[in-house]
C-alpha cells in the first residue's frame with residue numbers, strides 16, 4: 001500500500017470514528033428527552049429505543065429491539081392502520097393520538113409524530129416515532145367535561161324546580177279530564193237504556209287525556225334524567241314547541257302573551273334534544289322573570305324560528321321585560337353573573353356552552369331602552385332525511 005493510500009485509509013477510519021461518535025452523542029441527546037422516541041423498520045420491528053420509551057412503557061431497550069411495536073404496545077389507532085400508512089407514505093409524516101399498553105398492563109395516551117426516512121432512491125427505510133405522554137392532560141379534560149355535564153344537569157333540575165307549579169298544573173288538567181269523563185261514562189251506563197255511543201266517546205276522551213298526561217311526564221323525566229349526550233337529527237321548530245309546553249302555565253299565570261312565529265318549513269339540525277330544550281327553556285324563563293320583575297304594561301314574549309342570513313337555523317326570544325343594561329351585555333354569558341337576588345348566574349353560561357358544543361352561537365341583540373332579545377343559531381343540516 002502506498003503512503004498516499006495509507007493516509008487516505010487512516011483519514012477514512014478517523015472520519016468514520018468521528019461520525020459514529022457523533023451518532024452516539026446524538027443518541028445520548030435523544031436519551032435526555034422525556035418523550036418516547038423509537039425507530040422501526042418498514043416491517044415495524046424496533047431498531048432504536050430511547051430512555052424515554054423505557055420510562056414511559058416500562059420495556060427496557062433490550063426487550064424492545066427487534067420486536068413489532070404495534071404488538072409490544074398493543075397500539076389502538078384513531079383510524080385504520082392502512083389509512084395511516086398511506087398518509088405516511090404520501091406526505092412522509094403522520095400525527096395523531098394513540099393509546100398504548102405499558103409493560104404493567106396500564107394504558108397511556110400519547111400524542112404521536114411519525115417521520116418517514118427514505119433511501120437515496122426514495123424507497124421507505126424506517127419510521128422515527130416520537131410519542132409524548134398526554135394521559136394526565138386527557139384525564140384532566142375528561143374531569144372538566146364530567147364536571148360541566150354535572151353542572152348542566154344540576155341547572156336543568158333547578159330550572160325544572162322553578163317550573164314545578166306549571167308542570168303540576170299541566171299534568172293535573174288531563175287527570176281532571178279523565179275523572180270527568182269517567183263520571184260521565186258511569187252516568188251513560190247507569191241509564192235504563194245505556195248510551196254506548198256516549199260511553200265510547202267519553203272513553204276516547206279519557207284515553208287522549210291520559211296520553212297527554214303521560215306525554216308531559218315523559219318530557220319531564222327525560223329532562224330530569226342524567227343521560228349521555230345523544231346527537232340526532234332534530235327539527236328546531238319541534239324543540240321550540242316541546243319547550244313551550246313546559247312554560248305554558250308560567251306564561252298564563254303571569255298574564256304574558258306568547259307570540260309564536262315558526263319558520264314554515266322544518267329547521268333540521270344535528271343536536272341533543274334535551275340540551276337544546278334546556279337552552280330554550282332558560283331563555284324563556286329569563287324572559288318571564290324579566291317581565292314579572294318590571295312594571296311594563298306590555299307583557300309579551302315573541303318566539304321566532306327562521307333560517308337566518310347565514311343559512312343557519314335561528315331561534316329568537318324577545319321579551320318586553322326590563323331589558324339588558326348595555327354595560328352588562330358582555331358579562332351575561334359569564335358563569336355566576338347574575339343581577340337577580342336569588343339568581344345563580346349559570347343559565348346563560350350553560351346555554352352558551354351547549355350551543356357552542358353544537359357548533360352554533362348565542363348572543364344578545366342590542367335593543368336599547370326596550371326588552372331583551374336573545375337568539376341562537378345552529379348549523380342547519382341541508383339534507384333533511386325526513387323532508
Ligand code: ADP
Nearest residue numbers: 286287290338339340343344345346347348372
Ligand atoms: P340567572 O337567571 O340565575 O341570573 P342567567 O345566566 O340565566 O342566570 O342570567 C344572567 C343574567 O343575565 C341575569 O341575572 C340578568 O341580569 C340577565 N338576563 C338574562 N336574560 C335576561 C332577559 N331576558 N332580560 C333581562 N336580563 C336578562
